[in-house]
Amino acid sequence: MTILTDAFADRxxxxxxxxxxxxxxxxxxxxxxxxxxxxxxxxxPQFGGTLVNIAPVRSRVIVNISDMRDANSLDILVQGxxxxxxxxxxxxxxxxxxxxxxxxxxxxxxxxNLVEACRKHNPAARLLYSSTxxxxxxxxxxxxxxxxxxxxxxxxxxxxxxxEYYHLLYHGTYGIRSTVLRMTNTFGxxxxxxxxxxxxxxxxxxxxxxxxxxxxxxxxxxxRDFNYVDDVVDAMLSAITHDRCFGQFFNLGSERAYSLIxxxxxxxxxxxxxxxxxxxxxxxxxxxIGDYYGDYSKFHEVTGWTPRVKLAEGLERSLAFYREHxxxxxx
Amino acid sequence: MTILTDAFADRxxxxxxxxxxxxxxxxxxxxxxxxxxxxxxxxxPQFGGTLVNIAPVRSRVIVNISDMRDANSLDILVQGxxxxxxxxxxxxxxxxxxxxxxxxxxxxxxxxNLVEACRKHNPAARLLYSSTxxxxxxxxxxxxxxxxxxxxxxxxxxxxxxxEYYHLLYHGTYGIRSTVLRMTNTFGxxxxxxxxxxxxxxxxxxxxxxxxxxxxxxxxxxxRDFNYVDDVVDAMLSAITHDRCFGQFFNLGSERAYSLIxxxxxxxxxxxxxxxxxxxxxxxxxxxIGDYYGDYSKFHEVTGWTPRVKLAEGLERSLAFYREHxxxxxx
Numbered sequence: 191m192t193i194l195t196d197a198f199a200d201r202x203x204x205x206x207x208x209x210x211x212x213x214x215x216x217x218x219x220x221x222x223x224x225x226x227x228x229x230x231x232x233x234x235p236q237f238g239g240t241l242v243n244i245a246p247v248r249s250r251v252i253v254n255i256s257d258m259r260d261a262n263s264l265d266i267l268v269q270g271x272x273x274x275x276x277x278x279x280x281x282x283x284x285x286x287x288x289x290x291x292x293x294x295x296x297x298x299x300x301x302x303n304l305v306e307a308c309r310k311h312n313p314a315a316r317l318l319y320s321s322t323x324x325x326x327x328x329x330x331x332x333x334x335x336x337x338x339x340x341x342x343x344x345x346x347x348x349x350x351x352x353x354e355y356y357h358l359l360y361h362g363t364y365g366i367r368s369t370v371l372r373m374t375n376t377f378g379x380x381x382x383x384x385x386x387x388x389x390x391x392x393x394x395x396x397x398x399x400x401x402x403x404x405x406x407x408x409x410x411x412x413x414r415d416f417n418y419v420d421d422v423v424d425a426m427l428s429a430i431t432h433d434r435c436f437g438q439f440f441n442l443g444s445e446r447a448y449s450l451i452x453x454x455x456x457x458x459x460x461x462x463x464x465x466x467x468x469x470x471x472x473x474x475x476x477x478x479i480g481d482y483y484g485d486y487s488k489f490h491e492v493t494g495w496t497p498r499v500k501l502a503e504g505l506e507r508s509l510a511f512y513r514e515h516x517x518x519x520x521x
Numbered sequence: 522m523t524i525l526t527d528a529f530a531d532r533x534x535x536x537x538x539x540x541x542x543x544x545x546x547x548x549x550x551x552x553x554x555x556x557x558x559x560x561x562x563x564x565x566p567q568f569g570g571t572l573v574n575i576a577p578v579r580s581r582v583i584v585n586i587s588d589m590r591d592a593n594s595l596d597i598l599v600q601g602x603x604x605x606x607x608x609x610x611x612x613x614x615x616x617x618x619x620x621x622x623x624x625x626x627x628x629x630x631x632x633x634n635l636v637e638a639c640r641k642h643n644p645a646a647r648l649l650y651s652s653t654x655x656x657x658x659x660x661x662x663x664x665x666x667x668x669x670x671x672x673x674x675x676x677x678x679x680x681x682x683x684x685e686y687y688h689l690l691y692h693g694t695y696g697i698r699s700t701v702l703r704m705t706n707t708f709g710x711x712x713x714x715x716x717x718x719x720x721x722x723x724x725x726x727x728x729x730x731x732x733x734x735x736x737x738x739x740x741x742x743x744x745r746d747f748n749y750v751d752d753v754v755d756a757m758l759s760a761i762t763h764d765r766c767f768g769q770f771f772n773l774g775s776e777r778a779y780s781l782i783x784x785x786x787x788x789x790x791x792x793x794x795x796x797x798x799x800x801x802x803x804x805x806x807x808x809x810i811g812d813y814y815g816d817y818s819k820f821h822e823v824t825g826w827t828p829r830v831k832l833a834e835g836l837e838r839s840l841a842f843y844r845e846h847x848x849x850x851x852x
Contacts, residue, residue, distance in 0.1 A: 261622070287694070290633050290687075291592070298629060298683070302621050302676075340671075341686075343693065345633075348686040352629070355672075355679040356621075362674065363618070363807050476694050 197431045199224035204271040206230045206258060206304065207239065207278030208251075211381040211388065212320065214243030215419045216275060216426060221247040223427075230267055230278070232257040234296075237280065238382040242518045258300030264307040271312060273430055276304055276319045276357075279350070282387040283324065283477050286346035293345050301353035305360040305368070317357060317368040318430045321439065323484055325351040325372060332413075333485040336372075336441055344477040354439060361437040369429045370439035374484050378419030378504060379511035383520040391416065394454060395505075396520045398461035399512055407470040410451035413481040415444040418504035421497040428493040435492055443484035444497050456505050528762045530555035535602040537561045537589060537635065538570065538609030539582075542712040542719065543651065545574030546750045547606060547757060552578040561598055561609070563588040565627075568611065569713040573849045589631030595638040602643060604761055607635055607688075608651045610681070613718040614808050617677035624676050632684035636691040636699070648688060648699040649761045652770065654815055656682040656703060663744075664816040667703075667772055675808040685770060692768040700760045701770035705815050709750030709835060710842035714851040722747065725785060726836075727851045729792035730843055738801040741782035744812040746775040749835030752828040759824040766823055774815035775828055787836050 203220050207213045208229025220227050229251055231239040244251060256263040258278055268274065279297045280286060286293035301319070308315050324347035325340045342348045357368035375391050382388050383396035397404045417425075425442055429435045454465060470478070489495055499507070512519055534551050538544045539560025551558050560582055562570040575582060587594040589609055599605060610628045611617060617624035632650070639646050655678035656671045673679045688699035706722050713719050714727035728735045748756075756773055760766045785796060801809070820826055830838070843850055 290637060291630070294629060294633055298625060299622070302625055306621060337670075339668075341689075343690065345687070345690065348683050348690060351686070352679050352683040355682070356676070358672075359674065359676065359679060 198273070198427070200226065201272040202226050202228070202270050203273045203275070204228045204230060204267060205275045205277060209233065209239035209241060209243055209253070210277060211238050211243070212376060212419060212422055213275070213277045214380050215378065216277070216423050217244055217251055218247050219423050219427070221250050228252040228254060228267065228271070230254050230256060230258070232278070236385055236387060238388060243380045258303055259295050261303040261307065264303050265311055268304070268307045268312045268315060271315050274304070274308070274315050274317045275426060275430070276301065276317060280346065281322070281389070283344045283346050285387060286344055286349070287477060290345040293349050297346070297349035298352050301356050305356050305366065308366050309360060309364050313364060313366055315366070316430050317366065318426055319354060319357045319368060319370045320426070321350050321354050321370050321372045322347065323372050323374045323441070323482060324479070325354065328479050329482055332481060333443070333483050334441065335485040336439060336488055343479065358437055358439070367436040369435040371425060371429055372439055372441050372484070373417065373422060374442055374444070374482070375414055375416045376419055376422050377416060378508050380419070383512065390450070391453070394457060395508060395512065398457040398463050399509065400521050401461065401463050403464040403466060404454055405466050405468045406450055406454065407468060407474065409467045410449060410454065412450050413447040413483055414450065414453070415447055415483040416453070416501050416504070417442050417444055417497055418499035418507070421499055425489070425495050428495045432493045440489035440492070441484040441486045442489065443486035445500060447483035448501055453501070456502050460506070460509060529604070529758070531557065532603040533557050533559070533601055534604045534606070535559045535561060535598060536606045536608060540564065540570035540572060540574055540584070541608060542569050542574070543707060543750060543753055544606070544608045545711050546709065547608070547754050548575055548582055549578050550754050550758070552581050559583040559585060559598065559602070561585045561587060561589070563609070567716055567718060569719060574711045589634055590626050592634040592638065595634050596642055599635070599638045599643045599646060602646050605635070605639070605646050605648045606651070606757060606761070607632065607648060611677065612653070612720070614655065614675045614677050616718060617675055617680070618808060621676040624680050628677070628680035629683050632687050636687050636697065639697050640691060640695050644695060644697055646697070647761050648697065649757055650685060650688045650699060650701045651757070652681050652685045652701050652703045653678065654703050654705045654772070654813060655810070656685065659810045660813055663812060664774070664814050665772065666816040667770060667819055674810065689768060689770070698767040700766040702756060702760055703770055703772050703815070704748065704753060705773055705775070705813070706745055706747045707750055707753050708747060709839050711750070714843065721781070722784070725788060726839060726843065729788040729794050730840065731852050732792065732794050734795040734797060735785055736797050736799045737781055737785065738799060738805065740798045741780060741785065743781050744778040744814055745781065745784070746778055746814040747832050747835070748773050748775055748828055749830035749838070752830055756820070756826050759826045763824045771820035771823070772815040772817045773820065774817035776831060778814035779832055784832070787833050791837070791840060
């Protein structure tokens with residue numbers, strides 16, 4: 191894998207959702223690489239964004255609090271940016287069903303505003319959009335590659351898919367260089383562990399750290415793949431600097447699939463907590479995708495990217511971070 | 522083909538976009554079948570809706586002028602409806618590129634409001650959504666069947682696809698009975714011939730009637746399929762009364778593909794106008810899908826539907842209608 195690290199020195203970078211989990215990790219890396227970084231975040235409560243996330247680089251980035259549903263501020267903010275990482279959004283599948291209009295606004299209206307702002311004010315920018323495996327819906331076969339049909343089973347998956355299409359359409363129509371990464375379960379430092387909006391990895395980490403009982407639905411045999419956040423940051427930097435990526439979407443993924451019970455057993459190596467199996471709740475079942483793991487070979491072929499941090503090591507690093515920053519992220 | 526015509530007698534029917542081209546033809550048929558029809562329309566200028574369209578049944582329907590982006594009015598209007606035909610929307614590909622946020626509001630926000638209103642206030646309603654072949658983008662092979670990949674090449678196609686997904690999701694998740702019809706070029710009486718928002722069939726009809734020159738891009742060899750509006754009304758009535766349709770999407774289509782030059786030559790049998798070939802304009806080319814004709818065998822197998830009015834006959838009927846109603850529809 192080659193990351194063109196000098197590609198970012200003295201370059202202007204905008205990260206939407208820049209105070210969130212992945213956005214802040216990306217920001218810290220980009221500051222290290224010498225980029226001039228602007229972080230745009232709406233700080234909608236409980237979405238995951240917080241100034242705490244960027245403590246290590248607070249004085250070396252520009253923070254702009256605004257909501258991307260407001261097109262006017264975006265028209266200004268995109269100007270002069272060499273790279274734009276579009277990470278803002280609502281990620282909770284359950285929330286998207288409870289408040290579908292909010293999800294539509296935050297994921298579709300916002301993204302449309304961004305690509306329109308680029309078309310009008312900065313068509314030379316390079317864009318990366320962070321999408322989700324949720325666009326595939328329930329896998330017909332495993333591992334899931336990019337030619338798998340897309341039939342989302344929650345509002346979030348539908349809206350993220352539309353937002354992907356906006357990016358690719360503006361590439362195809364106006365030449366705005368955009369790449370889409372379909373991410374799977376990302377975990378690591380700076381994730382909001384409180385509440386249940388950031389997926390099960392965050393929930394399990396919190397319960398394990400707090401020594402509270404973890405309940406696995408239906409025995410925990412479901413298969414998933416995982417990426418440690420540093421690998422995701424690598425993938426984003428690779429994607430946005432490889433011209434061959436533009437106009438396409440790519441899966442991320444891990445070295446192999448893990449069952450949820452394996453995930454929890456890894457946490458148990460250093461944390462003490464009870465474990466139980468409970469029946470699958472009805473409201474979760476209707477938006478559950480069953481087993482999933484992705485095939486990332488297409489992205490590997492173009493960029494050379496491969497995940498480097500195995501699940502066990504990533505969990506170890508994550509636990510160390512959260513133990514050190516207990517008050518900021520949990521309980 | 523069997524249409525369960527007694528399915529509509531004394532039943533409550535809501536048609537969104539009910540004052541538009543297809544909506545008004547559907548309304549007239551449903552009134553004939555004894556339904557109690559409510560027509561919802563925003564009458565956004567130039568979208569195609571007009572009270573003139575329902576002149577034959579004006580005193581026998583309820584007209585409700587409101588915008589579906591307003592969720593509150595929908596919450597009321599869906600109550601007590603047995604059937605809901607969701608035909609409202611923005612259909613111009615070009616307009617969707619010029620004002621993508623309007624297209625997003627009118628096609629996505631509105632549809633989300635409708636399915637949410639049904640979930641909350643009328644989960645027993647049967648819904649039909651009128652979508653478009655535009656969701657497929659440029660065909661990889663012809664004829665296009667429903668398993669063809671969807672890669673829209675304009676904002677309208679993206680937003681209509683998201684709106685399809687909302688309907689199907691609410692069926693899969695909440696059991697709200699929804700069917701999606703992917704329509705191709707529909708023509709016939711009550712279409713807005715003015716302007717250029719309703720597709721080339723309307724434009725060519727207007728020019729032919731007015732005796733003005735018709736310009737074909739690149740010689741007019743492009744293949745298309747066509748449905749006369751009465752056949753589309755048949756299809757909608759069939760779809761919404763066949764339980765096996767719910768949760769699925771279906772193509773419509775015609776008995777065979779026609780080139781644009783064939784279409785225009787048919788108009789020339791009774792209209793006098795000049796014809797010229799011009800190069801494909803750049804702004805049209807980027808959202809042109811090339812040749813398209815759809816495979817409607819899936820819909821035929823489930824419902825028995827087949828188009829009955831051939832292009833020549835449909836054009837003859839259309840010209841007769843527009844000659845009789847010149848002042849209302851053109852020039």
